[in-house]
Amino acid sequence: MAKLNDILSPFTAWKHVVREPVTIKDxxxxxxxxxxxxxxxxxxxxxxxxxxxxxxxxxxxxxxxxxxxxxxxxxxxxxxxxxxxxxxxxxxxxxxxxxxxxxxxxxxxxxxxxxxxxxxxxxxxxxxxxxxxxxxxKKPGNGYELYNPKREAMEELEPEKRDQSFIEIVQGYSKEQAEQEADRCVECGICVATCPAHMGIPEYIKAIRNDDLNEGLRVLYDTNPLPEICGRICTHKCETVCSVGHHGDPLSIRWLKRYIADQNPAEEYKKILNTENLQPTGKKVAIIGSGPSGLSAAHYLALMGYQCTIYEKLPAAGGMMRFGIPEYRLPYDQLDKDINYILSLGVEIKYNVTIGKDITLEELHNQYDAVFSGTGLHMGRSTRVPGTDHPKVYQAVDLLRDIVLGKEIPLEENIVVIGGGNVAMDITRSLARLQKQKYGKVGVLATSLESEDIMPADREEVIEAREENAVIDPGWGPVEIETEGDKVKGLHVVKCLSVFDENRRFAPKFDEEQKKFFPADMVVESIGQGMDLSYLPEAFKEQLDMDQRGRILVNDDFQTSAGWLFAGGDIIQGPDVIHGIANGHKAAMGIDKYLSEK
Amino acid sequence: MSKKLLKWNEDRTLFPEKNSEGKIDVDYDSHKFMKIWHGPQHPGITGNMSLELTLLGDEVMDCETHVGYLHRGFEKLMERRKYIQCFPIVCRVAVPEPDFNEYCFASAMEELAGIEVPEAAEWLRTLVLEMSRLQSFLAWMGGQAGSLGQGIIGQWTIYLRDLILDRFEELTGGRIYHMYMLPGGVRGLLPDGFRQRMTENLDEIDRFMKDVKKVMFDNAVFKKRTVGMGVIDPAWIHPFGITGPNARAAGVAKDVRKDNPYLKYPELDFEPVVGKDSDIYTRADVRRRDLLMTVDLIRQIMAKIPDKGDIRAKTPNVLHWKVPAGETYSRAECTRGEYGYYMVSDGTEYPRRINVRGPSYTHAVALLEKMIVNANIADVAGLMVSLHTYPPEIER
Amino acid sequence: MQTIIENLQKHFQVVSYHQQRENLGFLIASKEVAVGLITHLRDYEGFAHLVLLTAVDWIEDEHFQLTYLLHHPEKKVDLGVRVMISRENAEMYSIHHLWEQARTYQRELREMFGINFPGSPDVDKPFILEGWEEIPPYRRDFDTKEYSEKTYFPRPGRETHDPAEYMKKKLYPNE
Missing domain, CATH: 3.30.70.3270 (Alpha-Beta Plaits)
Incomplete structure (x- = not known):
């Protein structure tokens, strides 16, 4: 019977003859x-x-x-x-x-x-x-990521702990954090073009991943002889173009650089960087100013065997890095670590020497084979509104310098700062600290022409200033500083509607109806700095190629029309540290070219 | 052994006597023997493989298998690719069942790297593996029927397989190579309406399988050619490294899903399908019941799978993922048996060595060469398909 | 798993046992004792199933690692026996008498790694490759890329640019 069923059963296939076809029509x-x-x-x-x-x-x-x-x-x-x-x-x-x-x-x-x-x-x-x-x-969502789009958080001193002291706020990455952060890099190299010094960013981040920090230091010094400094206060333009930042946080390139520099002990730099035996050329170069561009030029010239002497007006080296940037952002020991390494290469510094006063430019020209000038911007600009000539109206750069020099600075309970850049934030936060120490409370307000979204200061500077109880009230144009005898009463402002015209030119528009008054006992201006080129003799200045705004013109090698004189740093480009470093490096190569051909 | 290995000529006086090694001396000059190549292009061959057969009359006297027609050197290629770059190529090791490569590769890597895959991704992986088993069984069923002359079954099962491929297309974005189980997770949640369409497809498969049973299994011709044919002696299971349905049809309940449970199998209700006669018919029937069990498992999975949740664990940046040094072996139960990846890492961004253990490696070479002797030439295709082998996983 | 290893230590010198996970462990055996150890594992400990046999080329250390992965069907555990053999005149004792499929593995290892297994049937017969004249291709010193560039030719018309290099060329070529 079973057999018969096995013969009949297959015929059930026939029922499919009348079934709808399942094939796709088209x-x-x-x-x-x-x-x-x-x-x-x-x-x-x-x-x-x-x-x-x-x-x-x-x-x-x-x-x-x-x-x-x-x-x-x-x-x-x-x-x-x-x-x-x-x-x-x-x-x-x-x-x-x-x-x-x-x-x-x-x-x-x-x-x-x-x-x-x-x-x-x-x-x-x-x-x-x-x-x-x-x-x-499309790229799936739901936690699907091939690399981490979130930045590794940086440990910072809490606002309550930091607002009385000048201790460094940013704590730096641990090994694990640095490696996690370095892991996020996709190694595209888009950032390299944007960095003024064109640092080998993907390479040094890779060195962190490979836990080869000596190699990392070598990559840093290829293009930047001030990594401890840049690792802290660089304007990090690289991070603004980081490809990972398009959908996520950009890499913390600056903090990673700092990590490499922090982890390499100063004593070993010469060994790691193979600079123990430099071959002298017998030629001498004078450098005016020990800011980033001067130090950078000195470093690369020293590597090429030139005997460099830096002339510094102030009693310590570093220029704006020391006298402009507060210690809580850039501690002096770190600054000294970078500078001392450069000095260890045989670079000499003469302190408290002002060119034009203690020694003339002409003398330098005669004594040295070439001269590099990186004198920077140290003269505070004024808003020139009525009342600015009052003795209780100060310039931020002057105050910052005096703080570093250890001088007692004038300090009132209510202070208004005019300006929205990083220098304005520096003075605001420095004053806040000093007020807290002296009066036990903070009474400083900063106001800028630019509204919050276009303030030139770094975003974190503004946030941190507020955490330290400073008031930041941007978007106001100063009209007048009200004074009464030897006292300042406060600052009158009107609403600023826009700062730039459609051609991105500076042309602020105001709404005169919207007024405000910031009461204050003292006003600090911080709207930018100008250069002081008085060390250039007038007759020499007339021969030098300069633009209408009084800036020295240089070629691609940062060489002026005088030939023997090179210039760089904030007086040429910037203002910031990294441009200074890049200029100094290029000028050093320019000087080498110039002296080799001579 | 009471049962015949294969159908053979009862009158042994026609054949030369065996030598001391149990083989016969082949003397081509006697003009009694003939050598033929079965494959690599032959509809009865499973994939690109060939059998060099020595015949006496219509009976196979000796067989030598030849593989290498699909050798792409995957294991070597992977050594100079970063781990993530191996991901798109592993699926190509076994064309009809690519997902087991993806799973074994990913899980071996996750184990070495110490990564835990999110819950939703685990369920989706389980689903995809079972879907893969289902479509592989369906394709095999057409092959087994076809090798014994039943074309209609293949037409039905390939249609059913296409339904599953449609679901694969929706879920993974690909029909054949899914590239879905990325190390760390999977690449997508269930699309809207997927459950409904899947349920309809499973019902359709159930319906058709009833007809397949009647037309293929309750079929005097099929029985005549398969019952008592191609018996695998249970004693061979371990000496030959036999796994999967080939072992289960011999009564050995080997099933990786039960023996070394992985993914979400411990939360599913099933018992390994076992047979006892170990002939071609039993193996086919074990696979048919296994197929139905897979349909049931997919229904169970669909009832439990979450609609939301993370689909991928946090992993290092795949562009420079260094897997900690070490070695491991990850296995899973595919339709043909134990599928596994042996992975050795030296702590760099590149795998040191990856070895793919495909079940066909043992089934299609050592076992087939033994079983095929004395088979009738007409039964060679049916026998070979009944071992369910895929050459690409032999030569990799 | 631990008891198995303890048992094993009574009879053999078991070096650097490593428990990879609950049901998988690896140990190192010397070339001389390996086959005896594997036979013991199969016949007395119940590791009846040979999962795989393969090799890893540690070219820096000048040796090959052979991995015999054995499975215990009752206890559901796996044990990998790792044997280090010299890369020079690489040779290992055959286990074809223990498992039928071992001869296939050994034939493949002979072809792909150049490891000889004297006595293994057909060990010198080509398995996958035919007419291969280069060094065994799965050795680390065989460069697949170089081979493919030598053997095949790319379709012309491909060129690519590195973003950083290209940006340098475009934006600051003189720096």
Whole structure:
């Protein structure tokens, strides 16, 4: 019986004869699923050509190529990915790792073409029928990240602990934190162009990952002889273009640099950097000013064997780094660590020497083979509103310098600071500390022309100043400082509507109706600094090429028209430390070129 | 052994006597023997593999397997790729069941790196592995029926497999190579409406499997060609390294999902499917019941799988992920048996060595060479498919 | 697992046992005792299933590591026996008499790593490769990229740019 069933049972297959066919009627136009990984799309206005897609592609299917209409600029390489479909395996890792989320895959999967070379194309730049398709594979959400978009938090001194003292606020990364942070780097190198010194940022971050901090230090010193300093107070323009920052926090490049410098002991620098035996050339260079550009020039000249002498007006080296930046941001021992290393290379400093007074420029010219000037901006600018000539109206740079020199500075219970840059924040926070020490409470207010969103100061400076109980009230234009005899009553301001015109030129607009009065016993101006070139003899100045605004003109080697005189730092470019360092480095190479050809 | 190994000619006087090694001396000059190549292009061959057969009459006297037609050197390629870059290529080791490569690779790496995968991702991985088993069984079923002349079964099961591929397409973005189980997690939650469509597909598969049972299994022809044929002696299980349905059909309840539970299997209700006669028919029937069990498991998973939650653990940046030095072995139960990855890391960004253990490695070479002797040439295809082998995982 | 190892230590010198996870451990055995140890594990301890046999090339240390991964079907545990053999004239005793599939593994290791297993059937027969003239390809010193560049040719027309280099060329070529 079982046998009979086995013969009859297969005939049940016949019932399928009358069944509806299950085949797809039009298979060529079947739309793929929403998540299907089909041909690439790229929003090339979002894409920055960081090349992370290329580095993750295991098939080497992606090339980065220049594209018409896309310009190379800060934060954008001007390159765009070109996909070779002869190699692509549609894994979509390029989409997952894309730092800007510009890359995606459409759900189109049919494309017929007779020319195989057409299957290499730049998505987004060459129009394809699927460019407008919404559906397709995008980077998944729900905690799906191929690298950590969140920055490793930096330990800081709590506001209550820091507002009375000048102890350094930022504690620095631990080894584990630094390695975690370094791990986030995608090694695209977009930041290098933006850094004025073009530091090897991806390389030194890699050295942290590999826990090879000696190598990290070598990378730092290739382009920057002040890493402890830059690791603390650099304006970190690199972080503003960091590709990881497009969807997440940019890398803490500055803190990582500091980590490398902090971890290498000063005594070992010469061994690590292989600078124990330098070959002297017998030529001498004089350097005016021991700020970042002067120190940088001295460092690279010393490496090339030049005998450098720095002439410094003040009793200590560092320029603005020492006399402009408060100790809680840049402790003196760290400053000295960088400077002492440079001095250990045979660089000499003569303190308390003012050029033009104690020794003339002409004398330097005669005694040395070349002269580098990096005298910086040390003269505070004034708003010149009525009342600014009152004795209780001060310049921020003067006060900051006096604090460092240990002089007693005038300190009232209510102070108004005019200015919204980093120097304004420095003086505000320094005054707040001193007030807290003297009066037990803080009574300082800073106001700036720029509104909160366009204030030139670093964001964290503003936040930290507020944490320390300073009042920051931006967006006001000063009108008059009210005075009464030898006393200051306060500052009258009107609302500032905009600072720049449509051509990005300085042309503030005010609403005269919206007024405010900031009562104060003392006013500090901090709206910028000017240069003092009085050490240049008038007759010499007339021969020198200068622009209409009185700036010295230099060529690519930072050489002035005088030939033997080079100049750099804030008087040429900036103002900031990193431009000074870059200028000093280039000037050192320029001087070497000049003296070799001479 | 009471049962015949395979169908053979009862009249042994026609054949030369065996030598001391239990083989016959092949003398081609006698013009009695013939050498034929079965594959690599042959519909009865599972994938790109060939059998060099020595025949006497229509009976196989000797067989030598030849692999290497699909050798791409994956294990070597992975040594010069970063871990994340291995992810898109591992699935290609076994074409019809790619997900086991993804899972074993990811889990070995996660174990060495000490990473815990989120709950939702664990469930999704379990689902994908079972879906993969289901479509692999369906494809195999068409092959087994086809190798014995039943074309219709293949048409049905390939249609059913396509339904599962549709679900794969929705969930993972790919039909064949899913590239879904990234080290650290998976690449997407269930899409809207997925459960509904999956349920409909499973019902359709249930319906069709009833017909498959009637047409393929309750079939006098199929029985005649498979019952008592190609018996694997239970005593061979360990000496030959036999795993999966091939072992279970011989009554040995080996199932990695039970023996060394992984993912969410401990939370699912199932018992390994076992047979006892160990012939081609039993193996086919074990696979049919295993297929139905997989359908049931997918229903269980669908009832428990979360709709929300993180799908990937926090991992180091994949662009320079250094896996701590060490070695491990990660295994899973695929439709053909034990699938595993042996991974050695030297602490760099690149794997030191990865060795893929595919079940076909033992089934398609040593075991097949033994079983095929004295088979009728007409039964070679059916026998080979009944071992359910995929050459690419042999040569990798 | 611990009791198995303790048992084993009574008979063999077990070096650097490492418990990778609850049900997986690795130990090192010397070349001379390895086959005896494996036989003992199979016949007396119940590690009846040979999961895999493979090699790792530690070229820096000038040796190959052979890994015999054994599975215990009742206790559901795995034990990896690691054997270090010299890379020079690499040779190991065969285990083809213990497991039928071992001959396949040994044939593959002979071909891919150049490790000889005297006495293993067909060990010198090509397994996957045919007409291979280079050094055994799974050795670390065989460079797949170099081989493929020598053997195949790329389709012309590919060029790429490094973003940082390209930006330097465009934005500050003289610095």
């Amino acid at each position: 298979p060529l136009n079947r739309e793929a699923a929403d998540r299907y990984r089909g041909f690439h799309k790229n929003d090339i206005s979002e894409c920055i050509g960081c090349g992370t897609c290329e580095s993750i592609c295991q098939n080497a299917a992606i090339d980065l190529v220049p594209v018409d209409g896309v310009e190379t600029k800060d934060g954008d390489s001007g390159l765009r990915p070109r996909v070779d479909y002869g190699r692509c395996c549609w894994c979509g890792l390029c989409v997952d790792v894309c730092t800007t989320n510009s890359l995606s895959l459409s759900n189109e999967y049919t494309w017929v073409d007779e020319d195989p070379d057409n299957f290499r194309f730049v998505p987004g730049a060459e129009n394809k029928s699927w460019d407008s398709r919404e559906k397709g594979y």
